[in-house]
Amino acid sequence: MAYVRRSLAPGERLIYQAHFNWTYDLQSALWFALGLAPTAMRALEAAGMIAGPDRPFGFAFSSFAVAAGAIGFLLVVTRSVHKWTTIAAVSDARLILKVGLISRATAEIALEKIESVAVRQTILGRILGFGRVTVRGAGVSVIEFPDLAEPAVFRRHIEEAVSIARAV
Secondary structure (H helix, E strand, O other): OHHHHHHOOOOOOEEEEEOOOHHHHHHHHHHHHHHHHHHHHHHHHHOOOOOOOOOOOOHHHHHHHHHHHHHHHHHHHHHHHHHHHOEEEEEOOEEEEEEOOOOOEEEEEEHHHEEEEEEEOOHHHHHHOEEEEEEEEOOOOEEEOOOEEOHHHHHHHHHHHHHHHHHO
8 A cells, every 4th residue: 555655746636546355365265274174184193183093194194294384384375465465446546456565566547547347257256256356548558456355345445536527
């Protein structure tokens, strides 16, 4: 958000900022749990809480458990950083998408140059309230936003800002 506030021109104001849907966090948690499951099984076996033959989980499984736990942790961290560093916003002059923490990629389209705004939602996306917004500008400029919460609301804010910008 700081990037957007710093990049606003004098007199330009922020109209709307889109957010990720709660399902993005749920997916991260599921990947983390899936990665920790083998580690938890190995810990239970080491504590003697799993009955069965002596040491049912060998070295190979222990190695797999550590790798799965590390991969699950890395996926959660990666997805969290992506969520925290992705900003989709509409100002009264332009549409902004900023992605990245250390390396940064930005895409901006002046509102007067926007030709179409499309929303793509799957059936699950409609039920859970997320989808992708694609904005086409004059020329070859296209911005495809990641899955966002309430994409129809985001589209409405874009279209309202475009109509106001074209009327001025």
